[in-house]
Amino acid sequence: MSAQTVFAPWTDPNEKPLIRFQGVTKRFGDFTAVDSIDLDIYAREFFALLGPSGCGKTTLMRMLAGFETPTEGTIWLDGQDVAPIPPNKRSTNMMFQSYALFPHLSVRENIAFGLKREGKSKDEIHARVEEMLRLVQLQKFAARKPHQISGGQRQRVALARSLAKAPKLLLLDEPLGALDKKLREETQFELMDIQEKTGTTFVIVTHDQEEAMTVASRVAVMDAGQLKQVATPPQIYENPNSVYVADFIGEVTILEGTARKDGEVYALDWAEGQPPILIRSALDLPDGSRGYVAVRPEKVEIHHEKPEDDNVLRGKIIDIGYLGNLSTYHVELANGQIIRAQNFNTERSTRQTFTWEDEVWVNFTTACGVLLES
Amino acid sequence: MRRFALIIVPYLWLVALFLVPFIIVLKISLSDYAVSIPPYTPLLDFSAGWEGLKRFFSQLDFDNFLFLTTDDLYWKAYLSSLKIAVVATFLTLLVGFPIAYGMAKAEESWRPMLLMLVILPFWTSFLIRVYSWMGILSQDGYLNQLLLAVGLISEPLRILNTNTAVYIGIVYTYLPFMVLPIYATLEKLDGSLLEAAEDLGCSRTSAFWLVTIPLSIPGIVAGCFLVFIPTIGEFVIPSLLGGSETLMIGKVLWDEFFSNRDWPLASAVAVILLLILVIPIVLFQRNEQKQREAEG
Ligand SMILES: Nc1ncnc2c1ncn2[C@@H]1O[C@H](COP(=O)(O)OP(=O)(O)OP(=O)(O)O)[C@@H](O)[C@H]1O
Ligand SMILES: [Mg+2]
Numbered sequence: 001m002s003a004q005t006v007f008a009p010w011t012d013p014n015e016k017p018l019i020r021f022q023g024v025t026k027r028f029g030d031f032t033a034v035d036s037i038d039l040d041i042y043a044r045e046f047f048a049l050l051g052p053s054g055c056g057k058t059t060l061m062r063m064l065a066g067f068e069t070p071t072e073g074t075i076w077l078d079g080q081d082v083a084p085i086p087p088n089k090r091s092t093n094m095m096f097q098s099y100a101l102f103p104h105l106s107v108r109e110n111i112a113f114g115l116k117r118e119g120k121s122k123d124e125i126h127a128r129v130e131e132m133l134r135l136v137q138l139q140k141f142a143a144r145k146p147h148q149i150s151g152g153q154r155q156r157v158a159l160a161r162s163l164a165k166a167p168k169l170l171l172l173d174e175p176l177g178a179l180d181k182k183l184r185e186e187t188q189f190e191l192m193d194i195q196e197k198t199g200t201t202f203v204i205v206t207h208d209q210e211e212a213m214t215v216a217s218r219v220a221v222m223d224a225g226q227l228k229q230v231a232t233p234p235q236i237y238e239n240p241n242s243v244y245v246a247d248f249i250g251e252v253t254i255l256e257g258t259a260r261k262d263g264e265v266y267a268l269d270w271a272e273g274q275p276p277i278l279i280r281s282a283l284d285l286p287d288g289s290r291g292y293v294a295v296r297p298e299k300v301e302i303h304h305e306k307p308e309d310d311n312v313l314r315g316k317i318i319d320i321g322y323l324g325n326l327s328t329y330h331v332e333l334a335n336g337q338i339i340r341a342q343n344f345n346t347e348r349s350t351r352q353t354f355t356w357e358d359e360v361w362v363n364f365t366t367a368c369g370v371l372l373e374s
Numbered sequence: 375m376r377r378f379a380l381i382i383v384p385y386l387w388l389v390a391l392f393l394v395p396f397i398i399v400l401k402i403s404l405s406d407y408a409v410s411i412p413p414y415t416p417l418l419d420f421s422a423g424w425e426g427l428k429r430f431f432s433q434l435d436f437d438n439f440l441f442l443t444t445d446d447l448y449w450k451a452y453l454s455s456l457k458i459a460v461v462a463t464f465l466t467l468l469v470g471f472p473i474a475y476g477m478a479k480a481e482e483s484w485r486p487m488l489l490m491l492v493i494l495p496f497w498t499s500f501l502i503r504v505y506s507w508m509g510i511l512s513q514d515g516y517l518n519q520l521l522l523a524v525g526l527i528s529e530p531l532r533i534l535n536t537n538t539a540v541y542i543g544i545v546y547t548y549l550p551f552m553v554l555p556i557y558a559t560l561e562k563l564d565g566s567l568l569e570a571a572e573d574l575g576c577s578r579t580s581a582f583w584l585v586t587i588p589l590s591i592p593g594i595v596a597g598c599f600l601v602f603i604p605t606i607g608e609f610v611i612p613s614l615l616g617g618s619e620t621l622m623i624g625k626v627l628w629d630e631f632f633s634n635r636d637w638p639l640a641s642a643v644a645v646i647l648l649l650i651l652v653i654p655i656v657l658f659q660r661n662e663q664k665q666r667e668a669e670g
Contacts, residue, residue, distance in 0.1 A: 065569075065573055066572075066573075067569050067573075086572070087569070087572040087573050088572045088573070088574075088575050088576055088577055092573075093573060093574065094570075094573050096566055096569070096570060098564075098566055100564065100566040100567050100569065100570035101570075102567060102570070102571075102585060103567075103589065103668075104588045104589055113571070113574050113584075114574030114575055117574060117575035117576055117580075118575060147668065161574070165574070165575070
């Protein structure tokens, strides 16, 4: 039983994906918005699309919903080529980035819109709408028109409307962007709850990487129409496959140099007159090739005295970010580069152990950095 | 002070162009027919002073309005105008909506050109355009020639001088007034709303009825009023294209003024017509205001 609680259908070669993108490309004129994407998304997944503005996230969603047809490639939904299926016949619902609420209908009628099309009974519809209103805490506003409520409330109406039909696949295009932090966190957990209860598959677009990390079973990082990496949140965070992904997700320091194999580890010559950085990696790099080491600030220790360890670097504190529970130190290294180190403030003291202009030692172990190719 | 000046301008406009002429017409409608120039009494004579003014007012009466109720020609003409205006407005809507819809759906770069084409007929004289319809619709006109040549009919249709010709003329003339406001609302319509409707299970057709139509109602209402209001009092089209069966109040008004030279009675007809029109005009204003509020 305990083995089954780990939800990872993507590791099982026998598992059939719910959605399969096969070489999907979408061009608008001569502009390529989505560039030959291959991607499998499995039933019951909470799949997050992450990437900078204009990288093609919405376009990808719209192809799933049926509003755009791929220029090349095929999209399979439940083993069926979706190309000939019109949007109203697909078992997907989409929450639009612009909300697309019907301005002539009240909040309640907006939420009931899809249910009425299914020909459900009045009582059923009413019960479902009330349930949705409760979920997004909008009971009080049910009779208002969309232009009579706030931006965040509108977003919740859009969310409720897309959830109402309990579709097999739910596409959420930045569903929580306009909500304040507290409501956003509540709604995130609410979404995860709904997902667990209903078994709906979610594909969610977000700009907020913390949100992606919190809710997603897997995260896809996109850039300029291409998938850079698709992996679970911990994998994405700890084992990014490129400088782009490492840089995009979370805080990171990237040190550049020439790599050479040195026994079990790689040695990266990153600055003249400095000892090389030693790093464990499964990569196979030829000696002398360009390499990058990405290291997260919480994995970098900071000391007054030189520690006896690998990768000990000398530097000077030039900036301190105090966040209450922890502090981030920006340490300038010999070659002028800044490395970030984080320390938990475990002792209750207003007196800082480290301060500006301090000459310090920073270090990280050979397993704590990630070696990346250019 | 500047605000006052800004507000006063439209009011002065209204007083000069509407209120003053209306009061003059109202005054004439309360006078009596006379064989003189101008053809009515009493005339306002300021030189007689206060006494003259009193005499003047004592001679005004509602006889002309009472007369309108005694002859059934008048209320029949009002009713018939109303009927023709309603039917013609509806026909204009039927023709105008698809045009506006097509324009709003057209490629963005095409729209200014299409808009231009809708407005283009205004560049030629209205009278000439109605005359040319006479040439098209008459017994040996182009339409009959065409239909005969194609073999659809074996003898020419009588269209000119019937109500059909009047409807054709009105729809043709007022079409831009219907197309433009509807086009304006349809063009503003957010395309993602239709996508949302489809996403929630609507077919294209039901999305049209459930989303496009309700959201274009302000434009439809505005267009209908813009056609309906001038059509009721229309004179040129019924007199040029209509026949003996065509009874419209505008024509009655013309006859009273110019054939019978009964200015007081004609003025009474005009005053009643105006009162009838006040209702749709007020409704029209309400619609405009509601729309502004919904957008604002
Ligand atoms: N209908 C269209 N015609 C032309 N270009 C388009 C069209 N739709 C999208 N694009 C372009 O495709 C690219 C991807 O757009 P998309 O909306 O998918 O971005 P996105 O990742 O959702 O961005 P954001 O995070 O800002 O919402 C953009 O550069 C956009 O300008
Ligand atoms: Mg987007």
